[in-house]
Amino acid sequence: MSQSVRTRPEGSGQALSEAYDTALLDLDGVVYAGGHAIAHAVESLETARAGGMHLAYVTNNALRTPDTVAEHLTELGIPTGAQDVITSAQAVARLISEQVPAGSRVLVIGGEGLRVALRERGLEPVESADDDPAAVVQGFGGLDLPWGRFAEASYAVARGVPWYASNTDLTIPSGRGIAPGNGAAVEVVRIATGAEPQVAGKPLPPMHRETILRTGAERPLVVGDRLDTDIEGAFNGAVDSLLVLTGVTDGAQLLAAPPQHRPTYVDADLRGMLTGQPEVEEAGDGFRCGGWTATAASDRLELEGDGAALDGLRALCAAAWTAAGDGVCELDAGKALARLEL
Numbered sequence: 001m002s003q004s005v006r007t008r009p010e011g012s013g014q015a016l017s018e019a020y021d022t023a024l025l026d027l028d029g030v031v032y033a034g035g036h037a038i039a040h041a042v043e044s045l046e047t048a049r050a051g052g053m054h055l056a057y058v059t060n061n062a063l064r065t066p067d068t069v070a071e072h073l074t075e076l077g078i079p080t081g082a083q084d085v086i087t088s089a090q091a092v093a094r095l096i097s098e099q100v101p102a103g104s105r106v107l108v109i110g111g112e113g114l115r116v117a118l119r120e121r122g123l124e125p126v127e128s129a130d131d132d133p134a135a136v137v138q139g140f141g142g143l144d145l146p147w148g149r150f151a152e153a154s155y156a157v158a159r160g161v162p163w164y165a166s167n168t169d170l171t172i173p174s175g176r177g178i179a180p181g182n183g184a185a186v187e188v189v190r191i192a193t194g195a196e197p198q199v200a201g202k203p204l205p206p207m208h209r210e211t212i213l214r215t216g217a218e219r220p221l222v223v224g225d226r227l228d229t230d231i232e233g234a235f236n237g238a239v240d241s242l243l244v245l246t247g248v249t250d251g252a253q254l255l256a257a258p259p260q261h262r263p264t265y266v267d268a269d270l271r272g273m274l275t276g277q278p279e280v281e282e283a284g285d286g287f288r289c290g291g292w293t294a295t296a297a298s299d300r301l302e303l304e305g306d307g308a309a310l311d312g313l314r315a316l317c318a319a320a321w322t323a324a325g326d327g328v329c330e331l332d333a334g335k336a337l338a339r340l341e342l
Contacts, residue, residue, distance in 0.1 A: 008318035011279035022217035029225035029247020044270035062089035062139030062166035088166040088201030091210040093117035110139035129156035139166035167201025203232035227261035287318035294319040303336040
């Protein structure tokens with residue numbers, strides 16, 4: 001299905017929690033960071049839920065089970081059941097179950113989240129390439145996953161066993177900084193074998209399908225902090241998205257976003273779910289939002305006015321995305337962003 005190229009953030013006269021029936025929320029960088037709730041997250045989610053919005057938590061991390069994730073969220077003050085958590089382990093387990101005979105053995109390179117998801121689909125997790133597996137699945141297994149596990153995967157894949165990955169995120173945040181993610185581990189096996197895995201997680205369609213099957217959402221809103229997983233996943237699923245600036249994406253990255261990385265809405269944090277969104281309007285050769293007007297000059301983006309910093313960023317998005325069309329904006333945005341002090 002073709003999609004028109006987004007050239008500005010959209011406005012909404014309704015609170016987003018009223019305009020959409022289900023929020024599909026990323027976790028790290030959106031709801032919590034380093035295990036602790038992000039400011040305003042707990043109260044914003046409670047208000048959205050009290051107003052009738054269904055909350056579902058969608059994560060590419062295949063290590064933890066839905067029960068474990070739900071327990072963590074509940075401890076943070078966000079009452080959550082396991083049925084409200086969708087993981088890339090579940091998405092890849094469904095993908096495998098559709099391509100191998102029922103009851104097949106699957107070599108697992110990862111953690112308990114993968115094993116639980118495979119058993120849910122009637123598949124048998126095994127530990128060795130010599131166990132005659134029908135598939136190999138690789139997911140994040142924690143920072144202490146032994147190197148020999150990658151060798152085990154390589155032995156099976158080199159023999160022609162179909163290879164699957166829960167996701168290919170190259171990095172994962174930790175309490176001490178950025179650590180190698182499952183995508184880095186997948187690269188190890190790819191280098192050793194020359195093979196390519198089937199991938200299930202965000203931003204690819206199997207993950208979006210899993211979320212819709214499990215939530216029954218009719219008007220979903222994807223809420224995330226990453227352009228290349230959350231927002232691109234929403235684009236691939238042809239649903240709307242809200243980017244929050246509590247995680248990895250900064251203003252410069254947002255302005256340089258290609259079409260598949262451009263969110264429907266932009267806000268500071270999860271309080272943006274509880275409000276309407278301001279309109280971005282054409283103003284002469286530029287775009288106006290609130291008290292700001294942004295224009296694209298020959299080599300840079302320019303910003304005039306004052307007011308809320310987010311309104312200035314939304315106006316800059318419109319100027320940058322319009323100038324870029326279906327490409328990437330390469331105009332210098334440094335001075336314009338400095339005015340906003342984001």
